Amino acid sequence: MKVAPSILSADFSRLGEEINAIENGGADWLHLDVMDGNFVPNLTFGPPVIKCLRPNTSLFFDVHLMISTPETLLQDFLDVGADLITIHYEATQKIDEIIEIIKKSGKKIGISIKPNTPIGTIKNLLDKIDLILVMSVEPGWGGQKFMPEMLEKVKKLKAWRDNNPENYHYLIEIDGGINNENILEVKKAGVDVVVAGSYIFKRSNYKAAISSLHQ
Ligand SMILES: O=C(CO)[C@@H](O)[C@H](O)COP(=O)(O)O
Numbered sequence: 001m002k003v004a005p006s007i008l009s010a011d012f013s014r015l016g017e018e019i020n021a022i023e024n025g026g027a028d029w030l031h032l033d034v035m036d037g038n039f040v041p042n043l044t045f046g047p048p049v050i051k052c053l054r055p056n057t058s059l060f061f062d063v064h065l066m067i068s069t070p071e072t073l074l075q076d077f078l079d080v081g082a083d084l085i086t087i088h089y090e091a092t093q094k095i096d097e098i099i100e101i102i103k104k105s106g107k108k109i110g111i112s113i114k115p116n117t118p119i120g121t122i123k124n125l126l127d128k129i130d131l132i133l134v135m136s137v138e139p140g141w142g143g144q145k146f147m148p149e150m151l152e153k154v155k156k157l158k159a160w161r162d163n164n165p166e167n168y169h170y171l172i173e174i175d176g177g178i179n180n181e182n183i184l185e186v187k188k189a190g191v192d193v194v195v196a197g198s199y200i201f202k203r204s205n206y207k208a209a210i211s212s213l214h215q
């Protein structure tokens with residue numbers, strides 16, 4: 001299982017150093033939470049910040065777009081070095097178009113769903129995507145409480161993929177409230193990639209925090 005620290009809980013005044021520290025601490029991916037103050041009430045950063053971070057690390061850039069109509073900024077995120085772009089199912093009417101554009105660019109495409117969106121809603125997209133991101137908190141902030149009932153979505157996604165390996169190749173990622181107390185349950189449900197923000201960045205030893213999620 002891969003661990004993708006979310007820089008949302010990092011010290012933004014020292015972002016480059018923080019990323020080097022989690023890279024040296026064994027992070028597999030870097031999770032970048034982009035918020036627009038519209039799809040979610042919070043605001044973070046956009047393509048210029050990601051562009052500055054790109055030469056600083058060789059980590060895989062897992063960009064989680066919590067923005068309305070992501071199609072308008074898609075090319076910018078591709079241009080600044082995103083490796084995987086995850087858009088929210090609830091944020092656009094143009095999912096098929098977005099999937100096409102990202103696939104043509106050679107980058108990976110993920111779809112995310114909020115806690116209240118049933119998993120069946122996106123079933124018809126699963127054969128076209130590289131990753132499905134199950135939100136285990138309401139998107140918008142780090143440091144919220146994990147919603148264990150979201151693991152039912154993970155179990156369904158795993159069963160669908162196991163039963164249809166020719167058509168389904170997606171990774172299952174979970175995001176929100178992950179820590180050393182729920183990680184075993186999360187792993188057992190079938191998650192391939194865990195995002196963790198506050199659990200890692202609130203600790204002084206990032207390596208130990210990342211290792212505790214890997215085990
Ligand atoms: O997308 C989001 C929040 O909307 C996340 O990626 C959070 O940043 C995860 O933070 P923790 O819940 O692990 O503190």
Ligand SMILES: [Fe+2]
Pocket residue numbers: 006031032033064175195
């Ligand atoms: Fe996220």
